[in-house]
Amino acid sequence: MSITPRPRLRATVTGLAVAASALAGGTVTAAPSQAAACNGYVGLTFDDGPSAGQTPALLNALKQNGLRATMFNQGNNAAANPAQVKAQADAGMWVGNHSYSHPHLTQQSQAQMDSEISRTQQAIAAAGGGTPRLFRPPYGETDATLRSVEAKYGLTEVIWDVDSQDWNGASTDAIVQAVSRLTGGQVILMHEWPANTLAAIPRIAQALSAKGLCSGMISPQTGRAVAPDGGGNGGGGQGCTATLSAGEKWGDRYNLNVAVSGSGSWTVTMNVPSPAKVMSTWNISASYPSAQVLTARPNGSGNSWGATIQANGNWTWPTVSCTTS
Numbered sequence: 001m002s003i004t005p006r007p008r009l010r011a012t013v014t015g016l017a018v019a020a021s022a023l024a025g026g027t028v029t030a031a032p033s034q035a036a037a038c039n040g041y042v043g044l045t046f047d048d049g050p051s052a053g054q055t056p057a058l059l060n061a062l063k064q065n066g067l068r069a070t071m072f073n074q075g076n077n078a079a080a081n082p083a084q085v086k087a088q089a090d091a092g093m094w095v096g097n098h099s100y101s102h103p104h105l106t107q108q109s110q111a112q113m114d115s116e117i118s119r120t121q122q123a124i125a126a127a128g129g130g131t132p133r134l135f136r137p138p139y140g141e142t143d144a145t146l147r148s149v150e151a152k153y154g155l156t157e158v159i160w161d162v163d164s165q166d167w168n169g170a171s172t173d174a175i176v177q178a179v180s181r182l183t184g185g186q187v188i189l190m191h192e193w194p195a196n197t198l199a200a201i202p203r204i205a206q207a208l209s210a211k212g213l214c215s216g217m218i219s220p221q222t223g224r225a226v227a228p229d230g231g232g233n234g235g236g237g238q239g240c241t242a243t244l245s246a247g248e249k250w251g252d253r254y255n256l257n258v259a260v261s262g263s264g265s266w267t268v269t270m271n272v273p274s275p276a277k278v279m280s281t282w283n284i285s286a287s288y289p290s291a292q293v294l295t296a297r298p299n300g301s302g303n304s305w306g307a308t309i310q311a312n313g314n315w316t317w318p319t320v321s322c323t324t325s
């Protein structure tokens with residue numbers, strides 16, 4: 001762990017009050033850092049959405065339990081529920097392509113495969129979910145022709161290491177046990193629609209935490225679960241990338257370290273999920289265009305910086321995007 005320079009305070013009453021008590025010593029005690037205990041990352045995936053009936057509850061459960069996941073959407077569902085695609089992205093989830101109408105693709109012509117994939121890319125992008133970089137074939141069925149179509153759209157195929165069997169009537173216990181079998185880098189298949197899956201979310205978070213695992217993104221480069229880069233859809237922005245990592249965590253707030261690569265002249269926009277707030281920052285010139293947005297620019301201290309986030313009950317990490325400036 002690197003040495004954290006003294007944070008530069010954001011002049012809010014709350015921030016000053018907490019910082020003052022911390023400086024006074026003893027009144028703010030450091031709690032074991034859950035995020036810092038990430039011994040590895042796993043890829044939670046939820047297929048077949050989105051839907052107006054299921055997606056909001058699933059996103060709420062994930063957010064409340066500090067989990068991020070990859071949502072493999074069907075194009076027809078994305079087209080019918082664009083607001084839910086946007087909600088997935090806004091909740092910090094990654095959005096992947098799961099075909100348009102969920103056919104057995106390997107029984108289709110190459111032209112049909114192309115249509116299924118391209119229409120889904122368009123539907124998700126049009127809804128605000130970004131352009132997917134991950135593709136999961138329905139039923140996990142794939143072949144060389146399908147892979148060539150995936151490659152045409154820059155998609156990485158993601159099957160799974162563990163099948164939760166939630167689609168097959170698995171109990172909540174069984175789903176949690178399936179998650180417990182995951183090791184770092186692995187990916188588990190779940191779905192948006194089973195009630196038992198939704199019910200399992202808090203215990204999934206507990207099971208991962210007990211093993212020192214955290215929910216991560218699925219790398220478009222390798223198809224394996226890795227630490228989130230905060231860019232959404234595994235994207236790298238335009239010429240620079242901002243990567244988040246956990247810093248110290250307390251009972252009411254946590255530090256996030258941000259490493260910027262690709263350019264020395266950058267602007268990073270951090271969107272903080274309400275009601276969390278940025279309390280202080282270090283190594284940047286900070287501005288706050290709105291209550292939930294921090295804009296960070298270099299202040300001559302290099303490309304590693306950070307922020308202290310007051311959680312206010314919401315421990316979901318902010319999302320960050322980087323542009324060169």
Ligand SMILES: [Zn+2]
Binds near residue numbers: 048098102138139
């Ligand atoms: Zn499916």
